[in-house]
Amino acid sequence: MSSGLLTFAPPDGAIREVPPLGDGSRVRRALAAVLGDRRLAVPTLVLVAIVLFAIIAPLAWGVGPDTQNLLASLKAPSLAHPMGTDQLGRDIFARVAEGARISLLDGTLIAVIGAVIGGVIGLLAGTTAGASDAVLMRVMDAILAFPPLILAMAVTVGLGVGLKTAAIGATLVLIPWYARLVRSEAIRIRSLPFIEAAHAIGASRRRIIARHVVPHVMPTLAIQIAAGFAYAVLLLAGLSFLGLGAQIPTPEWGAMITDGLTYSLTGQWWVSVFPGVALLVTVTAASMLSDRLRDVLDPRSSGLRS
């Protein structure tokens, strides 16, 4: 609760003017709400740090991700190379930073595009009962019937191995998640009295969906986008790890882990471990964020105070 919400009578008996909720900076209130909640603030700050890292490190660091120096191959972490170097003498710190850029961008794109496509499908299914609902949802069920990694692999291989096709595969995996979620929310919201009231004032079906159903779906969708982002980053890294996603010399985290596996056996652990840690931190932060968002945004879970 922000302090502006309640009116207290000060000792002199005068009632303080309370600004209406609509006033004041929304951004500031949102910021205060996020930072005031430790379980929301920590994953948010970690993700912000990774984003800054991905933006600043490549600019500030003198060595590029693809600069080879065979004289300095497989060097352990030092001041010159904080994360060491790989077999071609490339600086792993620069490569992890470049990998962060790839993972964040692609993860976000996959999560958002999946949410838009899945969201539209879910809205259509949830607001038009009957045949179209049944057809759309059976298609979604069919996609869900495949194990996610197998499906993504099949799509990637089918379309030609590469980061782009891996991203398409990951998007396809995510679409039914969103569609099912949005559909069930749309059905729940559609039966609420204010929707009937909107019908009664003569609002058209399309208007009701755009103005009343969509805003109510957004919080749930936001939670799912955060979760979808974590999953997409992991899936992309997994595909690259298997050699189906990013190809050499792209510094994608999954591909870098594969790259370094051989050397891990001979003691040069840093080649694989640092991209692995980056992946772990990113995915964990995103899932923590989505979990906490669910507690805060979902009116049905009473987890706000816990």
Place this chain on the structure above:
Amino acid sequence: MGALSVLERMRGLREDRGAPAGVRAPQAATDDADGPFALSVRNLRTVYELGHATVQAVREVSFDLRPTERLGVVGESGSGKSALALSILGLIEPPGRVGGGEVLLNGRNIVGLSERQLSSIRGREIALILQDPMSALDPVKTIGAQLHEAIAVHNPQLRRSALRRRAAELLREVDIPQAERRLDDYPHQYSGGMRQRVAIAMAIANNPSVLIADEPTTALDVTTQAQVLGLLDRLVDEHRAAVILITHNLGIVSEFCDSVSVMYAGRLVESSSCEHIFLGATHPYSEALLRCVPNPERLAEGPLPAIPGFPPDLSALPGGCTFAPRCSVGRELAVCHEQTPVPELVEGPSGSAIVECHFARERAARGSR
């Protein structure tokens, strides 16, 4: 007064055509000597098809509403009152559907119109006030935005500033203090009574000629109830709207309405002026309903009587009169269980009524109370 005109017309019809007593209602007439009706409902039927059963929520209901007339529809829960309201507006959702009949709104049949055509009528010619003001407003939109919507849906040419002016006017009209400022509030910042006022403001935003209020005060406490009713009373007068007030509170009917229809198991079993019902209800069900109203003068008679039994299952209606199993008059009479009563026009000491009861005439003649 309005109900009486229906009666007169029915009487006229019977005399003219020598129609048998089984006549339901005049066919598709939209006006009479006193001018056009705002709303004429003809043989309206609404069913819910649930696969294993068909629920008959509204069974061949007919009535007329003149401009500015106020009709109260009373009945128990599950008697089909709300289904009637939604059927008139074309808002019945699957698995329910309107199975037949006509709804003549300002002379035009709106049953079977496309969703688009209905949308242009709802809110502009006929509007609905829902029972629960807590959930009838979208919680994530400001009051102003929702009023804007109610206006803009039928006036797409209005600019934002004009919408805002009109929204503030509406809020002032329903007695919300500091209207301009409170436009930016969200529904949770309003009290229940204020929210119901907003719902009323949205309903009258486009000057509809017919207003259907489905238990508009049930969710409010008694003092707020009185304020909201007073407000509705004033606004309906000012906007010259006809009203169908759906309620189970006979007190509200007596204060607010000109005429009253008692609904039981999807039928209007007694329709008359308010005076008739309150001074001498003819149908045993209306009479029983009135007995259930607490009355300080009758405290000495012991505990408040209840109507025995339950409303019938609308998917498996008993043969004969649907009220017979619970009726103090006909519970043990074969005729009540075997023959369906037809609507009959009767003259009571305080006016005439249309009553569906085998004993309507004799009961009306003696004045039931």
